Amino acid sequence: MAVTDTSPGWLGKSIKRKEDDRFIAGRGNYIEDINLPAMLHMAILRSPYAHARINGIDASAASALPGVVAVVTGELLAQHKLAWMPTLSGDTQAVLATDKVRFQGQEVACVIAEDRYVAHDALELIEVDYEPLPAVVDPFAALDDGAPLIRDDKDGQTDNRIYHWEAGDAEATERAFAEADRVVTVNTHYPRSHPAPLECCGCVADVNPASSRATIYMTSQAPHAIRTVFALVAGLPEQNIQVISPDIGGGFGNKVPVYPGYVVATAASLLIGRPVKWIEDRTGNLISTGFARDFHMKGELALTNDGRMLGLRVKMLSDQGYAYADAQPSKLKAGLFHIVTGSYDMPAAHVITDGAYTNKAPGGVAYRCSFRVTEASFLIERLVQSAAYDLGIDPVELRRKNFIRSDQFPYTSATGFVYDSGDYEGALDLALEKARYSELRAEQAELRKEGKLIGIGIASMTEALGAGPSRDYDILGIKMFDSAELRVHPTGKAILKLGVRHQGQGHETTFAQIVAHELGIPPDDILVHEGDTDNTPYGLGTYASRSTPVAGAAAAMVARKLRDKSKKIAAHLLEVAEEDLEWEIGKFSVKGAPDRSKTIQEIAFAAYTDHPPGMEAGLEGAHYYDPPNLTFPFATYIVVVEVDAETGEWKPRQVVAVDDCGVRINPMIVEGQIMGGLTEGFAMSAMQQITFDEDGNCIGANFMDYLLPTAWETPHFDLYETCTPSPHHPIGCKGVGESATVGSPAAFVNAVVDAVAHLGVRDVDMPVTSGAVWEAIQAVKGTG
Amino acid sequence: MFPSQFEYLAPTTLEEALSLLAEHAEDAKVLAGGQSLIPLMKLRFAAPAMIIDINGVPGLSHLQEDRRGRGYLRVGALVRNAALERSELLKSRYPTMAAAAPLISDPLVRNQGTLVGSLVHADPQGDWGSVLLALEGEVVAKSTSGERRIPATSFFDGPFTTVLRSDELAVEARVPAPGPRSFGTYLKLERKVGDFATVGVAVSVSTERGVVTRAGIGLTGVGPANIKAVDAEQALVGHRLTGKAIQQAAHLAAAASEPRSDVRGSADYKREVVRVYVARGLHQAFDAKAA
């Protein structure tokens, strides 16, 4: 747990979160809290079918209901060229269906009414003439010849394939496999899950007919990018669009894309001339907005008999739903999935990925994940454990033997990532010590004799995050830099404005600490402002663990710019040369005469009252930070589970997490992020999935079917850290928001498999329900 | 929540409640804890024109034992699951119920939801139905035309349907005291706290001189309604609780289940869990020296 850091400065200090007072007191300002005069309410009619032709929509009864102002259909939007919109991956997605519905829950019509009750009543009066079509539910079947064509609206689209993309060196990998003593295979499905933020999506669109200004309050993790998309889609002048993300109740990637609700509410406000509010309900959120994962993966690992990894071959099919709507860098069709060699020094790797359309909701957002690193990490960590069993080597030893060594950094992976730094054995050793690994193995053997099962699962994950360097990373062409603006006011208090937008990550505290550390202004004196496109510098938003690696770096850099200027002012005030000054946090003093000094507050005051002749007044600056590389945090997670041999029920007994995210700005916040990530990792491995029946009906569109763990079943976590600073980040930080979600699922699954591995079980797909464990045991019993 | 429009009535006496029910039988729904009805209304799966809220009706909150004869427990229509969970009376004399109460959903739902409401709702995944079948309880129903006592064994009529008439109010549930040398428990497999049962098993056994005189086994989540595993019960009566007898009863109970495959697990799996849980429940009975 966090220890109190007594070093000077503000890094490594677990100060309380500045934002929490208002949240705890119920004085936050969420989208639902925003009410404007004359505001209307919108509700969405959704398709009951996964695939159907729309022969007609009769909205006359709904329109006639007192209190209904308008019923918006795809046909009406089409007249304004708004029936379709681009996705963040450059595909198209219907705003409201015109020709066909292509997933259950698709937006078909919207009612705009004086209140929400009336809006919901009117939905029931809209008559839609659907002609059901065969639904394509299985992505493999989607690619079969003769499969029903889902995107017949797209010119030139003749099948359900979205992309085929390869990374790595096919030939080198073939050679590695030819030389291998053994090939170990894991065939698995990372199930469709959902970020399920507790606050669903919503917006208040306020288009002022007199000024033509559109002010859109929305639950967005990326308000600037969204504004640009709106300008492009709706043809509105960008300066007339103001996107404001107020407090956000969780995002996890779900609130990166643009959803139909935002677009229709804005169009309705524009047409009607009154503000329109749309608040999504839980089913709407789960059934139609950005889901996650849904990768069918086959991984093959080539090894020597003594456990040296020679090569990795991966084939992946991604079930994208009816639109390719991942929020991810445009050059990387499957995101960063090709970081699939993980923490290992893999001489050769080749990754083949395909994406298929199915009659399911679009999205494929990287849920608490840096662009599909989660699936990649899961696959390699499962492969390593399977390989260990097959070779008869302890999974720990197999990892140790193949880790990228700390003296190999910067390390270029077989698929082209340049890992900045790492000490994988250090994290592993600490985790083993804390979990008492060797004792656990002895206990496991003892208990087996009594017919009791425990399992020990390990995952040593490495992530690539902090997108990203402009040469490789862009969203719809916009480079993935990020930004900070800092102004120190005359009284020495500051405002820091950022292009990112937090949703619970603690930016108001963490980024204040960065500036505090660089300038010596206490965090309480620094207001952190995010989420308003009129009043913050341009940036790409908060997701993929990029805020601290990119915007955090920008904050440090802009603070340093102001420190440079402060030095000039101090030299002027103290009547010495700049070279004669030295900096300690919070003040410049004259070398050799420490009592002659100026605090940053005195300097700030002078910047407005007594600045040097010839210098610009004020103490203000901006920095756009283009990161030289991604950052590569890593971790070892060890999970110990007890498994009931008769029923397959299991529960975690111990969870040890050793995370290395470089320098920790606020260790308490970092630990909060890790605990949240571990909870989500546990949830995905143990209980979460969204499934579909053969007609494409979604099972998992409410919290009775899509399960969120509570404090009751969530295990206790023991957290530890090692620290390997990023060599290229200004203050040595790496991202951490997602590490545990990315890395821990494999540890949980590995643990359950480990408990029954002696029976011959090698794999259980997620979610590892008790039933799945039982079936896996029966399957090996059957083969004897 | 945005339900369809409804009229809300809150009677303050039992007579008023019954006459409102008599008058509006077809259009009205009784509101007790609201933990099943309100979610349905929120999703507009139920759209009653009228809600008769009985929470203000006095005389429905009793949780007490009538000691006449073998004795029986009376659970009024407004007794919350939370009260059942905390009841010392249940812990000492109605162990199957005491074991079931804390396994129903989560604390929030238990603070509101009622046992009687759960019986009337007749969800095949509801836990109380199995408990009442195992313990051979009954439901007391009142209407303006009188009162009747409906045994649990004939109360349920399929998924979400019972023999209760729409003008009747279920005023209490009754559970016969299992008596001395009895043991009971409730075992539930759930995916997380607050989840409905993948499989639930209610067990109750009474013995005299080591021989089973009465056995009750109820099954949750493994059929179109709660199931009373009659063959398994009968196989135990007149026998000692030996390992062999337990195994046989467990097999019979599994055979009586009619599970379906779904996201909670395959039919085979659920049937196996019935077998394992019934055996475990009976072994616990044996260990508790019911035998």
Ligand SMILES: Cc1cc2nc3c(=O)[nH]c(=O)nc-3n(C[C@H](O)[C@H](O)[C@H](O)COP(=O)(O)OP(=O)(O)OC[C@H]3O[C@@H](n4cnc5c(N)ncnc54)[C@H](O)[C@@H]3O)c2cc1C
């Ligand atoms: C999240 C969640 C999880 C749950 N998990 C479980 C679980 O694990 N196990 C379980 O058993 N249950 C579970 N439930 C259901 C819960 O126990 C309900 O409280 C119960 O089923 C209904 O009781 P109620 O008092 O809330 O009834 P209400 O919701 O008020 O009513 C239910 C139905 O019964 C009728 N009704 C109620 N009382 C009477 C009466 N006295 N006379 C005539 N008609 C009446 C109503 O008209 C309505 O049709 C869960 C509920 C929720 C919301």
